[in-house]
Amino acid sequence: MPHDVANAVEEVASHLDTGIGVHLHNDTGCGVANALAGVSAGAIQVQGTINGYGERTGNCDLIAIIANLTLKMGIQTIPENRLNLLTPVSHHVAELVNITLNPQQPYTGASAFAHKAGLHVSAISRRPDAYEHIPPVEIGNGTRFLVSEMAGRSTLELKAKEIGIDLDGKILGDVVETLKKLEYEGYHFEVADASLELLMRGASGWVQDFFKVDKFHVDMNHVGSGSRAWNEIAVDVDTRAVVDLNVKGQKLVGLGDGNGPVNAIDTALRSVLLRNYPELEGISLVDYKVRVLDTEKGTGAITRVLIDSTNGEEIWTTIGVSENIIEASWQALVDAIVYGLLHSDNDRVI
Known part of the structure; x- marks a missing residue:
């Protein structure tokens, strides 16, 4: 516990004339508190890991x-001029070790400076210091305004400013x-900031010109005498996707094989898009989540798909909703690619 660490450091320091370091773990959930207590008691070095891994x-x-x-603590x-690298470093290390960063990670998580509810959001625009314990820019993070069906116009205005677009009164009302309407159908934009940004940009008149989708289809072949791999039954599953795209005026067809429909679609899209957008090489899917919304309909239920993607520096979430899980996945996947390409070149962001 922190008081135990402080007592131990003080006791050791009283018998030594050299600097003391502390090496602490988080078994009691007090790792950071113990380290701070140790420094307050005289330690001049703290050993630890990025993100506490x-x-x-x-x-x-x-x-x-x-x-x-x-x-x-001063x-x-x-x-001091490197403090703003804390968030990029935190996210980069998470990417290197292939562990999705906890959105509620202190200081650097995506939700560390996130705000929801109309009055709260309206007030923070006037007095951010009343709601944020530090200016997030100091450690390389940023303020996020969460938007849901309960959002008021003031919340959307702040979100538009955060994105960098202008929405007049009528367009705000339409959004x-x-x-x-979309949240009633199962969309949940509070957890899908990237899809929300694309929706708001579209309302302002923006149209993504990276590619146009004409059609796509997915084939899956199941070959084998059974379906239970743990019974050592030989089962082969092949999945292939075909996408017809229009890229910069050219009609192109992409083919992709994968270990499932989402992987196959992603591979098919990349087989075409990488030729024109090599920056897509640095964008990858890091998490894929499915939720059944109306369980009483069984296998015919509406599904919500959330996809987390990253470019190694930033993680963004996109959403798709449909009775067809492949269609819902397609919606979220296309949004993820469009958002990634949009933000891969700051000159393109309008």
């Missing part, structure tokens, strides 16, 4: 420790009504 429940998180020591750690 480590065995069992992890080590103490160096990102939170650096931010707390520097911004809360103790110099890294050069509010569209959100209500």
Whole structure:
């Protein structure tokens, strides 16, 4: 516990004339608190890991420790002009170790400075310091305004400013009504910021010109005498997707094989798009989630698909909803690619 660490550091320091370091784990959920207590008691070095990664429940998180020591306790750690690299480093390390960063990660998570509810969001535009414990830009993060069917016009206005687009009164009203309709159908934009941005850009008159989809289809062949792999029954499943696209005035056909329909569609899209957009090579899917919305309909239920994608620096979420899980996946996948391409070149973002 923090008081135990502080007592131990003080006791050791009283018998030594050299600097003391602490190495702490997070087994009790006090890793960061223990490290801060150790420094307060005289330790001059803290050992830990980025994002707290480590065995069992992890080590103490160096990102939170650096931010707390520097911004809360006034103790110099890294050069001040490098504090804004904390969020990019946190996300980059998560990508390297292939662990999706907890959105509620202190300081650097996607939800660390997220705000919802009309009055709350309206107030933060006037007094951000009343709702955010630090300006998020100091550590390379940013304020996020979550939008749902309960969002008011003020929330959407702030979201539009965050994105960098202008929406007049009538368009804002139309977006509010569209959100209500879509959320009734099963969309949930509070957790799909990227799809929301594309929707709002579309309402402003923007049309994505990366590619146009004419049609696509997916074939799956199941060959074998059974379906239970754990019974050692020989089963082969082949999945192939074909997409017909129009890219920069050219009609192109992409073919893709995969270990499932989503992987096959993604492979087919990339087989065409990579020729024109090599930056797509750096964009990858990191999570795929499916939720059944109306369970009483059984296998005919509407499904919601959420896809998390990354370019190694940023993670974004897109959404698709349909009674057909492949169609829902297609919607989310196309949004993910369009958003990634849109933000791969700042000159393209309008």
